[in-house]
Amino acid sequence: MSRKQLARSGGDLSRLGADDTGATMLHLDMDSFFVSVELLSRPELLGRPVIVGGRSGRGVVVSASYEAREFGVHAAMPMARAMNLCPFAEVIPPSHGLYSTFSQTVFDLVAQVTPDFWQVSVDEAYIDVSGAVRRLGSPALITSELRAEIAARTGLRASVGIAGSRVVAKLASTRAKPNGQLLVPLASTQEFLDPMPIEALPGVGEKTREAFFRYGIRLIGDLAAVDEAWAGRVFGAHGHHLWRGAHGWDSHGMDRQVKDRSISAEHTFGEDVWDLSQLEHELLRLTDKVAHRVRADGKVATTLGLKYRLGDFTTLSRSVTLEAPTDLAQEMYEALRPAMRDLRAQRSKGVRLLGVRAAGLMDFTVSGRQARLDEAEHSGREAEVALDDVRRKFGTAAISQASLLSRHPNSE
Ligand SMILES: [Mg+2]
Numbered sequence: 307m308s309r310k311q312l313a314r315s316g317g318d319l320s321r322l323g324a325d326d327t328g329a330t331m332l333h334l335d336m337d338s339f340f341v342s343v344e345l346l347s348r349p350e351l352l353g354r355p356v357i358v359g360g361r362s363g364r365g366v367v368v369s370a371s372y373e374a375r376e377f378g379v380h381a382a383m384p385m386a387r388a389m390n391l392c393p394f395a396e397v398i399p400p401s402h403g404l405y406s407t408f409s410q411t412v413f414d415l416v417a418q419v420t421p422d423f424w425q426v427s428v429d430e431a432y433i434d435v436s437g438a439v440r441r442l443g444s445p446a447l448i449t450s451e452l453r454a455e456i457a458a459r460t461g462l463r464a465s466v467g468i469a470g471s472r473v474v475a476k477l478a479s480t481r482a483k484p485n486g487q488l489l490v491p492l493a494s495t496q497e498f499l500d501p502m503p504i505e506a507l508p509g510v511g512e513k514t515r516e517a518f519f520r521y522g523i524r525l526i527g528d529l530a531a532v533d534e535a536w537a538g539r540v541f542g543a544h545g546h547h548l549w550r551g552a553h554g555w556d557s558h559g560m561d562r563q564v565k566d567r568s569i570s571a572e573h574t575f576g577e578d579v580w581d582l583s584q585l586e587h588e589l590l591r592l593t594d595k596v597a598h599r600v601r602a603d604g605k606v607a608t609t610l611g612l613k614y615r616l617g618d619f620t621t622l623s624r625s626v627t628l629e630a631p632t633d634l635a636q637e638m639y640e641a642l643r644p645a646m647r648d649l650r651a652q653r654s655k656g657v658r659l660l661g662v663r664a665a666g667l668m669d670f671t672v673s674g675r676q677a678r679l680d681e682a683e684h685s686g687r688e689a690e691v692a693l694d695d696v697r698r699k700f701g702t703a704a705i706s707q708a709s710l711l712s713r714h715p716n717s718e
Pocket of ligand 1: 338339
């Protein structure tokens with residue numbers, strides 16, 4: 307079963323209740339986005355199994371209509387296999403420009419609700435409506451109006467999860483599909499999570515699932531019931547992260563202790579910048595600044611954010627969940643650079659502002675990072691820590707930039 311199918315198996319949703327107080331984190335996900343966009347111009351195919359993807363021998367499924375999914379077809383599946391499962395499906399080759407046009411219309415509508423949203427893919431975003439409630443009404447009301455507006459303007463359907471944190475909102479949007487919205491009241495969060503299979507939790511891959519199974523942990527509720535310290539001992543930093551997720555806590559929502567605890571830096575250019583190497587240079591400078599402050603606090607970051615504002619003030623953002631937590635500029639830079647290149651490829655406009663944010667901060671000592679100190683890769687760490695000393699003594703940033711840049715020639 308795919309993660310989405312897994313997330314759909316769980317408890318009785320009707321018992322969750324309807325109190326949306328404080329459930330200000332939305333996860334919006336367009337329904338079978340690529341297929342739906344194609345069907346706008348091919349209404350005769352509505353209700354039929356349709357697959358968007360490459361038709362050639364090595365093609366893969368980009369997206370499948372719900373009718374095709376009934377046959378077991380899903381995204382990223384080899385097309386040959388999909389055609390075996392569903393031989394009568396209509397196959398449409400992807401038409402790229404079209405998707406970003408519709409995507410932009412959708413996120414322009416989201417931006418009218420609040421600037422506090424994080425687009426994570428062409429058809430998916432987290433939206434923090436805490437600042438919009440007073441102006442626009444409760445989270446559930448904002449959601450139904452936004453979905454209606456998207457449908458009216460694009461003819462496309464969006465499903466939305468409404469919850470107190472990102473992790474719960476994401477699981478809720480999956481269960482809201484198709485064309486629905488699902489509220490998980492703060493008080494019902496654990497009840498919602500408990501019956502779900504452990505592998506529905508973001509971050510639990512095949513290996514982690516097997517390890518959990520060996521300890522008899524099969525449901526999210528099983529993980530929520532163990533001691534956090536145990537999860538940390540067995541799975542390291544990842545264990546702490548997952549244990550928190552099993553309670554519906556992440557660094558963006560209900561967890562008041564770490565909420566808003568992030569370290570960020572941004573830079574506004576004197577003139578809009580088009581040049582990739584200049585953008586990368588600035589990204590490096592910002593990650594250096596942020597990493598220095600993360601180290602000074604004795605922390606490591608588990609997620610990173612990139613803020614990317616265009617000359618017309620359109621603000622795009624990307625969030626990257628790190629494989630392993632870090633306090634190093636070099637690793638932050640390498641994690642964010644592909645996201646920045648991706649944004650630049652999507653929007654051929656000059657950039658006005660660039661920002662970097664380190665979030666999901668945890669103590670260096672419990673992060674598991676310590677255990678890697680012996681590894682060869684730590685020459686990079688020593689160099690950065692040495693720069694911290696230089697900065698303490700001389701208070702200059704120029705030295706660090708120059709040294710970092712010499713390690714990072716603007717390689718393509
Ligand atoms: Mg989608």
